[in-house]
Amino acid sequence: MVGVEDLVHFRYYVSSKTINKLIQVHDRIFCCIAGSLADAQAVTKAAKFQISFHSIQMESPPLVKAAASVLKELCYNNKEELQAGFITAGWDRKKGPQVYTVALGGMLLSQPFTIGGSGSTYIYGYADAKYKPDMSKEECLQFATNALALAMGRDNVSGGVAHLVVITEEGVEHIVIPGDKLPKFHDE
Amino acid sequence: MISLGQLVFQVEYAMKAVENSSTAIGIRCKDGVVFGVEKLILSKLYEQGSNKRIFNVDRHVGMAVAGLLADARSLSEVAREEASNFRSNYGHNIPLKYLSERVAMYVHAYTLYSAVRPFGCSFILGSYDQDDGPQLYMVDPSGISFGYWGCAIGKAKQAAKTEIEKLQMKDMTCRELVKEVAKIIYIVHDEVKDKAFELELSWVGEVTNGKHELVPKDIRVEAEKYAKVCTTTTSLLHGISVTWVQNNSTFKVFFPHFMVTN
Numbered sequence A: 001m002v003g004v005e006d007l008v009h010f011r012y013y014v015s016s017k018t019i020n021k022l023i024q025v026h027d028r029i030f031c032c033i034a035g036s037l038a039d040a041q042a043v044t045k046a047a048k049f050q051i052s053f054h055s056i057q058m059e060s061p062p063l064v065k066a067a068a069s070v071l072k073e074l075c076y077n078n079k080e081e082l083q084a085g086f087i088t089a090g091w092d093r094k095k096g097p098q099v100y101t102v103a104l105g106g107m108l109l110s111q112p113f114t115i116g117g118s119g120s121t122y123i124y125g126y127a128d129a130k131y132k133p134d135m136s137k138e139e140c141l142q143f144a145t146n147a148l149a150l151a152m153g154r155d156n157v158s159g160g161v162a163h164l165v166v167i168t169e170e171g172v173e174h175i176v177i178p179g180d181k182l183p184k185f186h187d188e
Numbered sequence B: 001m002i003s004l005g006q007l008v009f010q011v012e013y014a015m016k017a018v019e020n021s022s023t024a025i026g027i028r029c030k031d032g033v034v035f036g037v038e039k040l041i042l043s044k045l046y047e048q049g050s051n052k053r054i055f056n057v058d059r060h061v062g063m064a065v066a067g068l069l070a071d072a073r074s075l076s077e078v079a080r081e082e083a084s085n086f087r088s089n090y091g092h093n094i095p096l097k098y099l100s101e102r103v104a105m106y107v108h109a110y111t112l113y114s115a116v117r118p119f120g121c122s123f124i125l126g127s128y129d130q131d132d133g134p135q136l137y138m139v140d141p142s143g144i145s146f147g148y149w150g151c152a153i154g155k156a157k158q159a160a161k162t163e164i165e166k167l168q169m170k171d172m173t174c175r176e177l178v179k180e181v182a183k184i185i186y187i188v189h190d191e192v193k194d195k196a197f198e199l200e201l202s203w204v205g206e207v208t209n210g211k212h213e214l215v216p217k218d219i220r221v222e223a224e225k226y227a228k229v230c231t232t233t234t235s236l237l238h239g240i241s242v243t244w245v246q247n248n249s250t251f252k253v254f255f256p257h258f259m260v261t262n
Helices: A037-058 A064-077 A118-130 A137-154 B004-019 B069-090 B096-109 B157-166 B174-188 B217-246
Strands: A007-013 A022-026 A029-035 A084-092 A096-102 A108-111 A161-167 A172-177 B024-029 B032-040 B054-058 B061-067 B121-129 B133-139 B145-147 B150-153 B197-205
Touching: A022 A037, A029 A037, A029 A064, A029 A161, A037 A064, A037 A084, A064 A084, A064 A096, A064 A108, A064 B069, A084 A161, A118 A137, A137 A161, B004 B061, B004 B121, B024 B061, B024 B121, B024 B133, B024 B157, B024 B174, B032 B061, B032 B121, B032 B133, B032 B174, B054 B069, B061 B069, B061 B197, B069 B096, B069 B121, B096 B121, B096 B133, B096 B145, B121 B150, B121 B197, B133 B150, B150 B157, B157 B174, B174 B197, B174 B217, B197 B217
Parallel strands: none
Antiparallel strands: A007 A161, A022 A029, A029 A084, A084 A096, A096 A108, A161 A172, B024 B032, B024 B150, B032 B197, B054 B061, B061 B121, B121 B133, B133 B145
């Protein structure tokens, strides 16, 4: 059964540095990183190892909740030293598509959709207004692209290229939208 | 220089300790798992319900033991810690297959060194999960674990296994199975060698919403009643069939002059 509410992750990176902010921690689980990128990369590296080991011990793909919990444990137990937040999202056989936020101090929250990063403050209104449950893949992509475009338009430290990843039971699809191809809104 | 043969003997002696203890059975059905333990009462002075042989390892996992009770208690703590750490790290209930493998690995470690002795107990682990369904695993002192539909440990395990094999457990529900489990324990209980015993019954399944609990008193009483009737009937039928065979040559069939009453 392919989830109708597919997961879409949007990430953008500063154009002068090709930093990838979408990290694959397992076959069907991705992680968006925010905050200090050095901290985030270190944490995801450790988490990727732990999740991979766990999956081999279990002899089955990991649950998205398990992956998010691993990240949460790392963030919470090292909260003095770290400054990184994550959005973990993916697909698993038990619950299908899921989204989890791991906040700065190590809070783990499951949500139908979520936004994060410096540019997210500008699009809370848009996201809350435009989100509806059980969207199709195309509607989801449109929602994410618009949200990204709006945030990149207003935030001075966001911009460049938009990366999107669609995760389903069948596989993972990467979509890259360069800055000039993003939708334009009234003030541009 | 440690003789490897001696270590292996230790494991076999440990298994003998299990075989001297009273029987415990676990059966997996369509929608859950039921445990039954024949707890021998060695003295009238014991408080009823003390020295339980069925433990809760996590909300959704139960453990029935046979063998040295002290060893079993220590292992139940090990299992509880494993389940707790798993939940702490990964945020969800520990899958039973993984738990039984982890505890089996722990038990096995104690068979490797001469400084320690193997655990003198076997145990049956059972759980129910909405997605994975009911699961049943057994771990023995050598440290291996197997998944089962039904298994028995303790002194009457062969007799119990024969009885379990007669059941169509895959089509039964927990409520039906509770009565059968009680019946099997009553059947395998040796009236001559061991006098009084207390029947411990517990279950985990859809009927308990995935929580491992002792079977409620009213259901247990009903199950024991059914078990007592069945065992009385069986022993009577044995008596009748023996008489019939003996008198077959005279072409007479003897009908019983007694009635079975509740």
